[in-house]
Amino acid sequence: MISPKTKTTVYKIGNFAGQEVVIQGWLSNSRSSGSVHFLTIRDGTGFIQGVVAKNEVTPETFQTANTLGQESAVEVSGIVREEKRAPGGYELTIKDLKQIGPSENYPITPKEHGIDFLMEHRHLWFRSQRQQAILKIRHEIIRAIRDYLDSQGFVLVDAPILTPSACEGTTNLFEVQYFEDKAYLTQSGQLYMEAAAMALGKVYCFGPTFRAEKSKTRRHLTEFWMVEPEMAFCHLEDSLQVQEGLVSFIVSRVLENRKKDLEFLKRDTTKLEKITSPFPRISYDESLEILKKKGLNPIWGNDFGGTDETILTEQFEKPVFVTHFPMACKAFYMKQDPVRPELAVCADLLAPEGYGEIIGGGQREEDLELLKNRMERMKMEKEPYQWYLDLRRFGSVPHGGFGLGIERTVSWICGLEHVREAIPFARTLYRIYP
RNA sequence: UCUGGCGUAGCUCAAUGGUGGAGCAUCCGGCUGUUAACCGGAGGGUUGCUAGUUCGAGUCUAGCCGCCAGAGCCA
Numbered sequence: 001m002i003s004p005k006t007k008t009t010v011y012k013i014g015n016f017a018g019q020e021v022v023i024q025g026w027l028s029n030s031r032s033s034g035s036v037h038f039l040t041i042r043d044g045t046g047f048i049q050g051v052v053a054k055n056e057v058t059p060e061t062f063q064t065a066n067t068l069g070q071e072s073a074v075e076v077s078g079i080v081r082e083e084k085r086a087p088g089g090y091e092l093t094i095k096d097l098k099q100i101g102p103s104e105n106y107p108i109t110p111k112e113h114g115i116d117f118l119m120e121h122r123h124l125w126f127r128s129q130r131q132q133a134i135l136k137i138r139h140e141i142i143r144a145i146r147d148y149l150d151s152q153g154f155v156l157v158d159a160p161i162l163t164p165s166a167c168e169g170t171t172n173l174f175e176v177q178y179f180e181d182k183a184y185l186t187q188s189g190q191l192y193m194e195a196a197a198m199a200l201g202k203v204y205c206f207g208p209t210f211r212a213e214k215s216k217t218r219r220h221l222t223e224f225w226m227v228e229p230e231m232a233f234c235h236l237e238d239s240l241q242v243q244e245g246l247v248s249f250i251v252s253r254v255l256e257n258r259k260k261d262l263e264f265l266k267r268d269t270t271k272l273e274k275i276t277s278p279f280p281r282i283s284y285d286e287s288l289e290i291l292k293k294k295g296l297n298p299i300w301g302n303d304f305g306g307t308d309e310t311i312l313t314e315q316f317e318k319p320v321f322v323t324h325f326p327m328a329c330k331a332f333y334m335k336q337d338p339v340r341p342e343l344a345v346c347a348d349l350l351a352p353e354g355y356g357e358i359i360g361g362g363q364r365e366e367d368l369e370l371l372k373n374r375m376e377r378m379k380m381e382k383e384p385y386q387w388y389l390d391l392r393r394f395g396s397v398p399h400g401g402f403g404l405g406i407e408r409t410v411s412w413i414c415g416l417e418h419v420r421e422a423i424p425f426a427r428t429l430y431r432i433y434p
Numbered sequence: 435u436c437u438g439g440c441g442u443a444g445c446u447c448a449a450u451g452g453u454g455g456a457g458c459a460u461c462c463g464g465c466u467g468u469u470a471a472c473c474g475g476a477g478g479g480u481u482g483c484u485a486g487u488u489c490g491a492g493u494c495u496a497g498c499c500g501c502c503a504g505a506g507c508c509a
Contacts, residue, residue: 033472034465053466070459085467104460105444110470111458112446116501172507188509213507214435226509305505348509357509405509419509430501 006077010046013090016080020095023048026127027072027103029110030065037065039094041076047129050076050092061097070109071127073101115418122425123434133261134421137254138410142206144253145227145404148246149204154229157196159189159205164384172213174222185210188403191333191388193230194364197399198391204229216429217306218418219356221407223427230401236345236363239400240321243349243359244277246404247319251275254413267415271353274317279349281321287312303329310354319358323347332374333388335363335400345400355412361402368392 007022008015025043032038035054040047052065068074078092107117108124118125125131146156162176162183173184189205196203206227213220229242251272254262262269282290291298294311298304303325304312313320324343327336334344346362365371371392375382382389410422420426425434 029470031468031471032465033468036466036468038468038471040469049469051467055466085469087469106459107444109445109459112470114446114502117445209509211508215505215507216502217504217508220508224509303507307505360509403509408509 010041010043010048010088012045013048013080013088013092017082017090018080020077020079021092022075022077023050023092024075024100025073027068027070027074028127028129029070030068032066037062039065039068039074039076041074041092042127042129044132046088048088048090048092049086050078050094050097052094052097056093057095057097061094064097064099065094068099069103070106071103071124072099073103074098075100119420119426119431120433126424129264131421133258133264134410134414134416135424136261137258137265137414138406138422140254140258141250141410141413142406144250145246146206147253148249149227149229152202152242152245154202154204155196155200157193157200157203157205159186159192159207159228161186161207172211174210174212187211188226189228190230190401190403193228193401194333194391194399195387197230197232197401198395198397201233202229202231214429219306219408219411221419221423221426221428224419224423225406226403227406228401228403230399232397232399234363234400235398236323236347236400239361239363239402240281240347241278243321243347243361243402243404244279244319247279247349247358247409248275248277250409251413262414265414265416267413271317272413275319275352279318279321280316281323281347283323284325284343287322290315301326301328306356309350309356313350313352313354313356317352319349319351321347321349330362332378332380333364333371335365335398336370347402349402351408351412353412353415355408357405358408358412359402359404361400363398363400366392366396366398368396 006020010023013021023041023043025041027039028042028047029040030037037052039050039052041050052062054062075098076092076094077096078094081091081093082089083091107121126135162178163186164183173187176183176185187209189207193203193205204227207225208223209226210223212222231239255269255272288298288300290312291308296308296311298308323346324337325346327334327342327344330344330346334346337343337345344362348357349359350356351358368389371389375385407419407422411419414422416422420428
């Protein structure tokens with residue numbers, strides 16, 4: 001074992017210029033020029049090139065450097081040296097090298113690979129620099145969400161994953177055996193958050209949600225993460241201000257703390273720098289006018305398709321709120337507009353650059369009779385929802401909230417082609433391995 | 435579920451209906467500044483599966499399987 005005193009990480013290596021340090025990591029790539037081996041070592045905090053020269057190390061160490069396979073686990077000891085040619089500014093002149101865990105025939109070579117192969121090897125793929133950058137940005141986004149909501153006085157209330165019935169439809173739920181009964185994996189914690197908001201005022205849940213939809217697009221996963229804030233004594237405009245505050249805070253924190261990762265992903269950060277409060281608001285009716293001017297033929301009452309969203313968001317540099325959708329395309333709990341009952345008091349937030357809907361939200365129907373009537377019209381069973389109707393029987397207040405999709409947000413901020421890269425282990429229609 | 439596309443070496447891809455190849459990876463050799471290093475050599479194949487057309491099928495036809503992109507639905 002090499003002395004643990006000088007152990008450090010690639011991230012902190014600049015503090016040790018001229019000194020001998022120990023790095024523990026993996027060999028991500030190697031090259032050789034005969035008497036000099038160049039080993040690219042990664043340790044989770046960064047990548048650094050180690051140089052092993054034949055006349056500076058023992059023959060055994062030199063031979064080890066020559067035979068290490070890609071992704072071998074190693075412990076190296078070497079002198080930190082400033083090096084203008086190195087991408088990180090520093091190199092390691094290796095003095096000693098130990099193989100901790102061997103690796104032979106690593107499947108992901110330094111050449112291009114197809115997406116199916118990479119997804120099949122997801123457990124190894126995210127050792128790559130690109131995937132590490134995405135995972136770090138995802139972490140920063142989640143941290144920013146919690147920091148922001150916590151600082152605004154929200155209380156985290158965990159919603160159940162196993163639920164007795166559907167929040168919305170029933171066809172797109174994963175059914176599981178629950179002892180003698182059937183249960184479903186949650187598709188939203190929102191109804192539970194309404195209960196929590198009546199106890200604590202401002203709450204949010206953060207967890208996985210599940211949709212058994214047979215969707216096969218770059219924006220869909222069957223298991224994805226959502227943050228769902230819910231607020232009592234809240235009108236639509238209050239909720240929109242929380243949303244634009246949250247989203248602009250997320251973007252600014254990623255720009256502040258993960259600039260290098262964004263650069264590695266070749267993300268155009270000038271577009272992200274424009275994401276500041278407030279965001280534009282247009283009504284559903286206005287959005288149809290915009291689509292008509294662009295030569296499309298939208299039908300009033302229908303939800304947007306992917307093309308509609310792309311064209312709409314191209315009109316704005318910031319995310320845009322589309323408010324007051326027709327009741328017909330929204331869930332039973334949405335509050336209907338008192339002036340125009342065919343509309344819901346709701347808003348979706350569409351991300352720029354064609355990334356589509358990242359938030360859906362609105363005010364909830366707080367009137368017991370209106371809610372019961374609507375459930376009857378939609379032929380819903382009322383028995384499983386008695387607890388939910390209780391919220392309207394005992395001190396009902398105007399309230400609302402929203403759900404922000406984590407993977408779509410990560411995908412937008414990172415500039416990804418597909419949400420499957422925005423989550424560590426993606427679950428899609430045809431993939432549940434690894 | 436629907437529409438379109440693809441399936442050839444471990445990986446990424448070539449191959450007019452007529453002897454299945456290249457680059458990378460692997461193994462061997464060379465090189466003291468490489469950056470997806472480079473140079474020389476070697477091994478590596480039930481062309482997704484089944485049936486059919488044909489003197490002859492990786493190539494054409496049908497069915498099935500797998501994957502990709504999009505639609506619907508949604509965050």
